[in-house]
């Protein structure tokens with residue numbers, strides 16, 4: 001389950017940021033997770049519970065913000081929401097268009113005390 005390693009990185013960054021702010025505890029970790037980032041929300045919850053043990057985030061809650069995929073077609077100069085993994089443009093049907101949004105896997109917000 002690669003979510004554990006990814007979550008470990010996020011949590012390490014969160015703990016560092018909280019400590020830099022002089023916080024004793026992390027109450028809430030909010031993340032932005034793109035639809036195309038290929039992670040399972042359920043696995044993230046489990047990974048979070050594992051990774052937070054023994055850290056200042058031990059009692060923290062995890063909140064996930066889902067970011068929809070947005071692709072851009074350079075032929076048509078339009079942005080669209082792809083309906084398949086091919087990221088096919090709905091106008092000219094060019095496949096593998098540029099993904100502008102949806103690969104996010106990042107820390108969005110921390111609530112500390």
Ligand SMILES: [Zn+2]
Pocket residue numbers: 073074075076077089090091092093094
């Ligand atoms: Zn197009």
